[in-house]
Structures are given as structure tokens and as C-alpha cells.
Amino acid sequence: MKKTNENRKGFHVPEDYFESLDTQLMTRLKENSKNGLKVPEGYFEGFEVKPERSGTKVKKLFWMAAAASVLLFFGIKYMNTNQSSLDWDDLEQAEISYWIESDLAELNAYDIAEAYPDVELNAPNISNEDLNAYLNEIELDQILYEN
Amino acid sequence: MIDLEEKELIGMLRNPLQREEGFRILVNVYKKRLYWHIRTLVLIHDDADDVLQNTFIKIFRSIDKFRGDSALYTWMFRIGTNESLSFLKSRAKKMNLSFEDVQQERVNNLKSDPYFDGDELELSLQEAIVRLPEKQQMVFRMKYFQEMKYEEMSEILGTSVGSLKASYHHAKKKIESRILKNAEG
Numbered sequence: 514m515k516k517t518n519e520n521r522k523g524f525h526v527p528e529d530y531f532e533s534l535d536t537q538l539m540t541r542l543k544e545n546s547k548n549g550l551k552v553p554e555g556y557f558e559g560f561e562v563k564p565e566r567s568g569t570k571v572k573k574l575f576w577m578a579a580a581a582s583v584l585l586f587f588g589i590k591y592m593n594t595n596q597s598s599l600d601w602d603d604l605e606q607a608e609i610s611y612w613i614e615s616d617l618a619e620l621n622a623y624d625i626a627e628a629y630p631d632v633e634l635n636a637p638n639i640s641n642e643d644l645n646a647y648l649n650e651i652e653l654d655q656i657l658y659e660n
Numbered sequence: 661m662i663d664l665e666e667k668e669l670i671g672m673l674r675n676p677l678q679r680e681e682g683f684r685i686l687v688n689v690y691k692k693r694l695y696w697h698i699r700t701l702v703l704i705h706d707d708a709d710d711v712l713q714n715t716f717i718k719i720f721r722s723i724d725k726f727r728g729d730s731a732l733y734t735w736m737f738r739i740g741t742n743e744s745l746s747f748l749k750s751r752a753k754k755m756n757l758s759f760e761d762v763q764q765e766r767v768n769n770l771k772s773d774p775y776f777d778g779d780e781l782e783l784s785l786q787e788a789i790v791r792l793p794e795k796q797q798m799v800f801r802m803k804y805f806q807e808m809k810y811e812e813m814s815e816i817l818g819t820s821v822g823s824l825k826a827s828y829h830h831a832k833k834k835i836e837s838r839i840l841k842n843a844e845g
Binding site for chain 2: 523531534
């Protein structure tokens with residue numbers, strides 16, 4: 514095994530280790546700047562659109578949930594201004610842009626509820642017993658695949 | 661405090677157009693000192709190489725957080741020290757060992773590291789070091805292997821020079837006594 518003359522009380526490094534370190538580090542930095550995500554060679558050349566599978570229903574549910582979050586967020590805002598009804602036409606373009614640019618789409622219903630602790634939504638009149646009974650009976654998978 | 665050359669280098673690292681060139685200079689200036697600091701703590705070359713590269717990547721990414729309250733090398737050595745200790749602690753966790761046991765494992769592996777050819781005395785020195793408390797180990801390694809000044813150590817470890825001298829003195833006594841005991845036994 515070749516070693517350099519870098520010898521510190523029995524410790525050595527491989528030959529040319531320090532000389533090649535710069536190149537290794539620059540390569541790592543460039544790889545990391547692409548988030549370290551790679552695809553197999555020729556992946557995009559062989560890319561084809563696959564037929565829709567049942568799993569896409571989950572995606573639909575995700576978008577429905579996202580849309581519900583947007584409506585909930587702006588709904589709370591407009592409720593504070595005592596406006597009684599709300600639909601998409603009530604949203605100003607600037608507010609929608611602000612929503613997207615501020616990454617507010619990352620918020621879920623729980624985050625929004627925490628941000629507005631004083632606001633109460635007019636929930637339908639369901640007793641806790643009925644709600645518990647429903648949650649115990651319903652299968653979440655069933656909801657996902659039905660929508 | 662940072663000197664003019666460091667200031668220029670930091671300026672380059674913070675400028676997107678000069679960042680790559682600045683990083684090359686930084687690596688060239690500090691690679692050997694940082695490597696030997698890390699190698700002294702993790703012992704095995706391959707691990708020292710991993711930790712060193714992670715340290716430089718972290719330095720590159722965090723350069724905007726460097727406030728200049730201390731010298732650049734002090735800040736970099738702190739990152740290198742933390743990366744080395746994190747490496748040892750995460751290895752201990754993965755192997756379900758205590759921190760002391762994982763250091764003993766390092767010494768055992770040192771015998772098969774192709775980049776270590778120390779004799780029996782140097783191995784028994786390592787055996788004696790890993791039996792010291794963590795702070796004494798650190799001070800002894802930095803003083804004995806890296807010949808670092810107490811003032812530099814004080815800035816890196818955030819401990820007073822007096823306390824570091826006392827730690828080194830205790831560490832040296834314990835090591836001498838252990839090596840002598842082994843030689844007699």
C-alpha cells in the first residue's frame with residue numbers, strides 16, 4: 514500500500530489524497546446542488562404515459578383537500594369581515610397569488626385552525642356520540658377509493 | 661477576529677460569481693489541518709475522509725451564518741469537531757454501543773486500517789486515550805497529535821486556557837501511568 518510522507522505518529526493518508534480532495538468535493542457540491550436526485554441513464558428517453566390507475570383517485574382526493582383548505586383559509590378571513598356567503602369569484606387575484614407565493618398551500622386545516630383560534634365555523638349540528646359512531650364505522654380506505 | 665485575507669475569502673464565498681473559486685481556495689488552505697484534526701478524533705482514514713467532506717459541505721452551505729466574531733479557521737474547526745463527535749455518536753447508536761465502547765471499537769479497527777502503521781506503543785497510547793473522560797481526550801489529542809496552541813484550543817472548544825492546561829496535565833498523568841502499568845504487567 515503506497516502512502517504519502519504525511520505521517521503523524523503512525524497515521525498516513527493514501528497517495529495523492531489531498532491533491533484529489535478538491536475535485537471530489539467540487540463533484541459532491543455539484544451533485545448536491547441538484548438535490549442529489551438522479552434518474553437512471555436514458556430514463557426520460559424511454560418515458561411513456563401509463564394508463565390511469567385506481568391510485569389516481571387518491572390524487573383527486575388530495576386536490577379536493579387542497580381546494581378545501583384554500584376555501585377554509587379565505588372563508589375564515591371573509592367571515593371576520595361579516596360577509597355571509599363565499600365562492601371562488603369573491604377571491605381577488607392578488608390574494609390567490611399571495612397564497613401561492615407565501616407557500617400557504619403547505620398549510621393544512623389544522624395549521625389554519627391554530628392560526629385563527631378565535632374563529633368558530635358553523636359546523637352542522639352533529640352530536641359527539643353520532644360523530645364517534647361514524648368514525649368508528651367508516652373505513653378510511655373506503656373514502657379514498659370512492660372519491 | 662478575522663484578518664483581511666479571510667475577509668476577502670469570505671466575500672468570495674458569499675458572492676455567487678466567485679463562490680466556486682473561493683471554495684477551492686478555502687479547501688486548499690485548510691484541508692490538511694482540518695483532516696488531521698478530524699482523523700485524530702475518528703482515527704480511521706475512510707471515516708475521516710467522509711467526515712472531512714461533510715464538514716466542508718456544511719461550511720460551504722453555512723458561510724452566510726458566519727458572523728466573523730472569531731477567526732474563520734476557529735469556526736471551521738468547531739464544525740469539524742461537531743461533525744466528528746456526531747459521527748462517533750451516530751455510530752454508537754447504530755451499533756447499540758456506548759460512546760466509550762465505540763471509541764474502543766475504533767482502536768480495535770485501527771489495527772486493520774491500511775493507513776495506520778503505528779507500533780505497539782502507539783496502539784497502547786490510543787488504548788489509554790479512549791479510557792479518559794471525553795474532554796480530556798479531546799484536549800490531549802489536540803495538543804499531542806496536532807500540536808495546537810492552548811489559545812487556539814480555547815477558542816475552538818470555548819474553554820479557558822487554564823482549564824485546558826489542567827485537563828492536559830491530568831490526561832498526560834493518567835496515560836503515562838496506564839502505559840507504565842501495561843509495560844510492567
